[in-house]
């Protein structure tokens with residue numbers, strides 16, 4: 001037990017810990033180009049992210065024409081190869097994140113990642129960002145048979161990080177639904193990839209900066225969640 005209201009905090013990755021959109025957009029457009037499709041503006045790509053890498057390609061194909069499963073299967077290895085080789089060219093952690101994680105860590109809080117990004121690519125990105133040892137547990141979109149918004153990956157990430165009183169931080173309706181299904185307090189970041197106002201996600205708190213995360217967790221950790 002710590003004097004902080006949570007023992008473990010789990011984070012979504014894309015649009016929550018890091019702005020991965022520039023590199024996801026470059027790789028999606030590379031795969032679309034290989035399939036003879038037009039490019040999608042990077043700013044539009046951020047709204048297509050969240051249901052995993054294959055869903056991103058499927059949505060990219062749908063935006064630029066027909067999206068048959070045959071084309072998805074054809075383009076998927078092209079996307080994965082390009083993204084694996086270019087995973088951190090333009091990707092940046094969000095401001096103030098490192099100090100917020102340091103504060104949580106100093107309070108004895110375990111840190112977990114629950115993302116729909118494939119697990120192998122997640123580890124590759126964490127390594128490129130110098131975060132290999134930053135998190136106690138990492139669960140990707142293919143770690144279990146099911147992805148968010150199913151609550152199972154979230155439960156798995158929390159259990160791997162030691163369990164206890166938990167909260168989830170994310171940027172999308174998928175994260176909000178996973179948190180709700182897992183009956184966890186949810187903090188929404190306003191600077192992520194959501195295509196709808198984050199105020200509509202039903203979060204327990206919305207933060208505009210990681211400088212506000214610790215205070216937000218302290219507030220929502222008060223009873224009834226803190227009891």
Ligand SMILES: O=C(O)COP(=O)(O)O
Pocket residue numbers: 012013014015049050051052053056114115116117118172
């Ligand atoms: O859709 C993805 O590939 C990952 O998205 P997430 O990190 O926001 O879960």
Ligand SMILES: [Mg+2]
Pocket residue numbers: 012013014015016049050170171172192193
């Ligand atoms: Mg996200």
